[in-house]
Amino acid sequence: MVNEAIQAIRKRLLDVMDPELPFLNVMEMGMVREIYTDGEGIVIQITPTYSGCPATDVIADDVLEAAQSIHEQSRIEIIRSPAWTTDWITEEAKKKMERNGIAPPSGQSADKAYLLGKERVIPCPRCKSAETLLVSAFGSTACKAHYQCKHCMEPFDHFKCI
Amino acid sequence: MTKDEHFEWLLWLADDALILAQRLSEWCGHAPVLEEDIALSNIALDLIGQSRAFYAHAGQLEGLGRDEDQLAFFRTDRDFRNLLLVEQPNGDFGDTIARQFFFDQFALLRFTHLAQQSFDTEVAAIATKALKEVRYHAAHSAEWMIRLGDGTEESHQRIQESVNRLWEYTGECFEPNSFQTAAEKANVLPHAESAHKEWLATITSILSQATLSVPNGTWMQKGGRQGGHSEHLSYILAEMQVLPRTYPDAQW
Ligand SMILES: [Zn+2]
Numbered sequence: 001m002v003n004e005a006i007q008a009i010r011k012r013l014l015d016v017m018d019p020e021l022p023f024l025n026v027m028e029m030g031m032v033r034e035i036y037t038d039g040e041g042i043v044i045q046i047t048p049t050y051s052g053c054p055a056t057d058v059i060a061d062d063v064l065e066a067a068q069s070i071h072e073q074s075r076i077e078i079i080r081s082p083a084w085t086t087d088w089i090t091e092e093a094k095k096k097m098e099r100n101g102i103a104p105p106s107g108q109s110a111d112k113a114y115l116l117g118k119e120r121v122i123p124c125p126r127c128k129s130a131e132t133l134l135v136s137a138f139g140s141t142a143c144k145a146h147y148q149c150k151h152c153m154e155p156f157d158h159f160k161c162i
Numbered sequence: 163m164t165k166d167e168h169f170e171w172l173l174w175l176a177d178d179a180l181i182l183a184q185r186l187s188e189w190c191g192h193a194p195v196l197e198e199d200i201a202l203s204n205i206a207l208d209l210i211g212q213s214r215a216f217y218a219h220a221g222q223l224e225g226l227g228r229d230e231d232q233l234a235f236f237r238t239d240r241d242f243r244n245l246l247l248v249e250q251p252n253g254d255f256g257d258t259i260a261r262q263f264f265f266d267q268f269a270l271l272r273f274t275h276l277a278q279q280s281f282d283t284e285v286a287a288i289a290t291k292a293l294k295e296v297r298y299h300a301a302h303s304a305e306w307m308i309r310l311g312d313g314t315e316e317s318h319q320r321i322q323e324s325v326n327r328l329w330e331y332t333g334e335c336f337e338p339n340s341f342q343t344a345a346e347k348a349n350v351l352p353h354a355e356s357a358h359k360e361w362l363a364t365i366t367s368i369l370s371q372a373t374l375s376v377p378n379g380t381w382m383q384k385g386g387r388q389g390g391h392s393e394h395l396s397y398i399l400a401e402m403q404v405l406p407r408t409y410p411d412a413q414w
Contacts, residue, residue: 048211048291050207050208050211050291050295051208051211051212051214051215051288051291051292051295052206052207052208052209052210052211052212052214053207053211054207080215080284080287080288080290080291081283081284081286081287081290082287082290083287083290083291083294084291135197136197136198136200136201137201137298137301137302138197138200138201138204138205138298138302139200139204140200141204142204142207142208142295146197146200160298162294162295
């Protein structure tokens, strides 16, 4: 009975979207960890993406609402360890980002190349040119950097590797 | 560490982040270029997020029912434990960048240690996340130090003045006080003296790339960790706290 509810919640969460990336759901973003029952109800574990991400509260509320529509006795548990990493974003989600004009995180999460001053090649999501320029490491939201394509001139967001 | 010391430690971490965030957010809508407006606001947002996590954890530890808002909005300047460095006025863009540069390099060392300590696993988790963010902040401020220092004659002169002006606030990051000693014993903060050396080595290397000189002053301001702040903090708090203090039950 409870297991069925957990399965149903998992399925329902595919419709809970990230407000800052409205074409991606919370499961694809890798924000939902375990979903389990502790006798009192169903617990959905969520790991925040960025410390200051304003979307986190909204996402937690949306997830709770979705879960409670299936099982009244549901609650959210915020899990900070292990820390969320872009490695948890599914491959399918990364493809969706690219289709929506956002260069997805590439390679490993520890973005040492950037920290050592070496810029990674971030291909343009529009024309795929590798001739792109980092305009600013801080973009339209906490998770994105601002790039511009030197080939087609398109300005675009890159989802930072963290 | 005693429970009081544990709580105090969390306030150090939270207050540094919150007050610097409040300062940085003053740039929102005023930065010299759009990219910097966004960058400084993003950094402020990361810091607010870090402070919220530390406050929430501190409130739970304290067990008196104070949540993150209570700790941020209903304490007075004497209760704040932040470094004097982070409450210093924004000044010009160079002052803001120099302040950020000094703080980011300190924060990198501190969060690296916090992420590895095992005394408080919640702090380790917050720090692991924060460290990833602070690496971006540190890259940003170091890049600007080099750009301004090695830029025009005027930018060079002005950023050097900012460095000189803020220098006396850097010693407090590594101040040997009784709490620091207790924290070192519990291994929850990096060893002040060796961290100071490591910090100075990085600062020296980046300033030299920026063709700037390291000030040789050794006299340092202190008092923030004991609640003895400059007048600046009272103004920051007045602005930050006025709404929740006027309408304590306000919801939005
Ligand atoms: Zn292009």
